[in-house]
Amino acid sequence: MALLSVLTPVLAAVLCLVAGLVLVKSRDPKNTSQGKSGASTTVEHRPWVDQDLQDDTEGSIKGRDDDDDDNADIADEEDLPQMPYLAARYPEETMLERSKEFYTLLNQRRTVRSISPEPVPREVIDNVIRTAGTAPSGAHTEPWTFVVVSDPVVKHQIRLIVEEEEEVNYRQRMGDKWVNDLARLKTNWVKEYLDAAPYLILIFKQTHGILPNGKKKTHYYNEISVSLSCGIMLAALQNVGLVTVTSTPLNCGPQLRLLLKRPANEKLLMLLPVGYPAADATVPDLKRKPLNDIMVHV
Amino acid sequence: MALLSVLTPVLAAVLCLVAGLVLVKSRDPKNTSQGKSGASTTVEHRPWVDQDLQDDTEGSIKGRDDDDDDNADIADEEDLPQMPYLAARYPEETMLERSKEFYTLLNQRRTVRSISPEPVPREVIDNVIRTAGTAPSGAHTEPWTFVVVSDPVVKHQIRLIVEEEEEVNYRQRMGDKWVNDLARLKTNWVKEYLDAAPYLILIFKQTHGILPNGKKKTHYYNEISVSLSCGIMLAALQNVGLVTVTSTPLNCGPQLRLLLKRPANEKLLMLLPVGYPAADATVPDLKRKPLNDIMVHV
Numbered sequence: 001m002a003l004l005s006v007l008t009p010v011l012a013a014v015l016c017l018v019a020g021l022v023l024v025k026s027r028d029p030k031n032t033s034q035g036k037s038g039a040s041t042t043v044e045h046r047p048w049v050d051q052d053l054q055d056d057t058e059g060s061i062k063g064r065d066d067d068d069d070d071n072a073d074i075a076d077e078e079d080l081p082q083m084p085y086l087a088a089r090y091p092e093e094t095m096l097e098r099s100k101e102f103y104t105l106l107n108q109r110r111t112v113r114s115i116s117p118e119p120v121p122r123e124v125i126d127n128v129i130r131t132a133g134t135a136p137s138g139a140h141t142e143p144w145t146f147v148v149v150s151d152p153v154v155k156h157q158i159r160l161i162v163e164e165e166e167e168v169n170y171r172q173r174m175g176d177k178w179v180n181d182l183a184r185l186k187t188n189w190v191k192e193y194l195d196a197a198p199y200l201i202l203i204f205k206q207t208h209g210i211l212p213n214g215k216k217k218t219h220y221y222n223e224i225s226v227s228l229s230c231g232i233m234l235a236a237l238q239n240v241g242l243v244t245v246t247s248t249p250l251n252c253g254p255q256l257r258l259l260l261k262r263p264a265n266e267k268l269l270m271l272l273p274v275g276y277p278a279a280d281a282t283v284p285d286l287k288r289k290p291l292n293d294i295m296v297h298v
Numbered sequence: 299m300a301l302l303s304v305l306t307p308v309l310a311a312v313l314c315l316v317a318g319l320v321l322v323k324s325r326d327p328k329n330t331s332q333g334k335s336g337a338s339t340t341v342e343h344r345p346w347v348d349q350d351l352q353d354d355t356e357g358s359i360k361g362r363d364d365d366d367d368d369n370a371d372i373a374d375e376e377d378l379p380q381m382p383y384l385a386a387r388y389p390e391e392t393m394l395e396r397s398k399e400f401y402t403l404l405n406q407r408r409t410v411r412s413i414s415p416e417p418v419p420r421e422v423i424d425n426v427i428r429t430a431g432t433a434p435s436g437a438h439t440e441p442w443t444f445v446v447v448s449d450p451v452v453k454h455q456i457r458l459i460v461e462e463e464e465e466v467n468y469r470q471r472m473g474d475k476w477v478n479d480l481a482r483l484k485t486n487w488v489k490e491y492l493d494a495a496p497y498l499i500l501i502f503k504q505t506h507g508i509l510p511n512g513k514k515k516t517h518y519y520n521e522i523s524v525s526l527s528c529g530i531m532l533a534a535l536q537n538v539g540l541v542t543v544t545s546t547p548l549n550c551g552p553q554l555r556l557l558l559k560r561p562a563n564e565k566l567l568m569l570l571p572v573g574y575p576a577a578d579a580t581v582p583d584l585k586r587k588p589l590n591d592i593m594v595h596v
Contacts, residue, residue: 080582080583080584081582081583082580082581082582082583083580083581083582083583084578084579084580085408085410085412085541085575085579085580085581087406087410087539087541087575088406088539089539089574090538090539092419092422095419095422095538095539096419096421096422096425098537098538099421099422099425099426099429099534099537099538100425102425102429102533102534102537102538103425103428103429103432103534106429106432106530106534107428107429107432108385108386109432109434110383111434112383112385114383121390121393121394123394123397124390124393124394124397126589126593127394127397127398127400127401128397129589129592129593130401130405130589131397131400131401131404131405133586133587133589133592134401134404134405134407134586135529135532136407136409136532136544140584142586142587142592144592145592145593145594146592146593146594147593147594147595147596148593148594148595148596149596150595150596151596154596221546223521223522223525224521224525224546224567227521227522227525227526227529228525228526228528228529228532228544229529230525230526230529231433231525231526231527231528231529231530231531231532231533232404232529232530232532232533233529234433234434234526234529234530235400235529235530235533236397236400236401236404239396239397239400240388240393240396240397240400241385241386241387241388241393243383243385246434246526248519248522260594260596262594269522276387277383277385280382281382281383282380282381282382282383283380283381283383284378284379284380284381285378285379285380285381286378286438288431288432288440289431289440291424291427291428291431294427294431294440294442294443294444295424295427295443295444295445295446296443296444296445296446296558296560297445297446297448298445298446298447298448298449298452298558
């Protein structure tokens with residue numbers, strides 16, 4: 001181990017050299033084919049690369065950091081200036097305390113289908129969405145649109161679209177087994193919370209952006225990025241005592257997109273009805289896996 | 299609007315009747331083909347359904363709530379007992395205050411590549427992972443495995459695998475334009491933080507589970523569910539003052555899975571190096587979109 005940590009800088013240096021060399025070569029046209037043959041040999045020696053690419057719904061762009069600063073937006077501009085990262089540093093006892101409190105808070109989160117129609121302050125919803133907007137995204141494309149619906153007429157139109165499609169789903173797409181299972185679980189396609197909840201938040205992923213010149217700009221990892229953002233939103237909602245039903249309506253995306261007049265590059269990822277829990281709200285007595293069932297330490 | 303809200307229960311009732319009728323019919327074998335022809339007519343009148351299904355990487359299972367209680371695990375058992383949902387209810391001023399504080403906290407999150415090797419209390423990491431494990435998941439399958447690596451030798455093996463693949467990615471998969479852009483952004487495939495960070499958290503999605511009878515159990519929405527869980531983990535890390543680089547290593551999944559001895563039904567979704575920021579850490583001076591650029595109110 002000691003030896004390795006001594007070697008690390010050396011290895012890094014060597015890799016840098018190789019990197020530089022490769023960059024130079026890859027810019028030289030007559031080396032392209034060579035590079036390609038190099039690629040195929042590489043793959044021959046790594047069957048799992050292909051295997052993995054088959055699992056990869058995002059094709060050849062995986063592997064770029066899905067974060068804030070590896071930024072396609074600015075790749076054609078001057079480099080961004082760096083600034084110092086000033087972070088809160090807590091004593092260990094405080095860290096431990098904060099980690100416990102946050103776990104306790106989020107462990108109380110449940111999917112609640114009985115949502116109260118009571119009004120919720122709009123500014124709270126705004127802050128929840130601001131918070132979701134702090135998520136990292138591939139090349140900092142921030143490929144999300146949060147449509148907040150409070151108009152009862154539009155909420156009801158959404159309900160009718162979702163329920164109609166859900167009925168078709170349960171009937172013809174899920175097969176008898178699912179229908180039976182769900183029936184036994186008293187789950188069906190009637191979703192009163194879509195009328196009751198004071199807000200419906202529809203989260204759209206932008207599959208690509210449009211550049212000033214009208215060309216498409218790919219949004220790398222748009223689904224993963226927007227899902228990360230939804231995870232942060234669920235935490236933000238729990239933090240203020242609001243509940244939701246984390247749902248991904250089947251096949252309703254295009255209809256809801258048209259209803260809400262969203263452009264074609266936006267696809268519905270999630271629909272979150274948001275409000276206070278109804279006074280008589282109940283949830284199934286489910287348990288979560290203990291730490292040792294979800295974590296492995298190496 | 300008033301009329302509509304009066305009509306809602308009626309509509310719900312009608313849909314329930316239709317539902318019941320459909321259930322009965324769908325259990326009758328001789329009606330199956332009828333059901334199918336019904337399906338095709340339905341689709342004829344909804345071109346966007348097919349259009350949407352083409353975008354749907356998860357085939358025919360979308361549309362089920364991605365939540366805690368619509369539960370495939372228990373679908374063959376007795377219904378779970380319901381229990382009252384007891385939630386914290388805050389006064390509006392408190393909600394507003396909490397929503398602002400949480401936004402302020404998470405808005406300080408940045409991807410930080412300079413991670414300090416200082417040790418971090420293991421119990422804090424455990425609580426962060428417990429917190430991530432509270433995320434909702436399709437049919438409550440909890441399809442995630444969090445591998446926490448602190449062994450320097452294994453961390454270094456991971457670094458070598460990631461850097462080797464990253465070099466191939468930049469060279470042969472991203473094309474010259476990307477390589478040039480990234481070079482100008484001083485981003486390359488040398489990732490010192492994979493040695494430096496006291497912990498590497500590798501998040502695997504379980505594409506399916508194995509039932510006691512050895513059969514596969516599909517994990518619906520496993521990628522979205524695990525991404526939600528990662529979003530919550532990013533919030534939990536920020537809450538205790540730790541930093542990470544949100545990364546999705548290209549093509550390394552299978553090699554890292556073998557290195558970490560994870561089963562074949564687990565695919566690497568994310569790799570998060572976790573630690574304190576280095577004293578001299580800097581981040582690019584990026585801005586986030588303002589609320590009005592990410593939110594639409596209806």
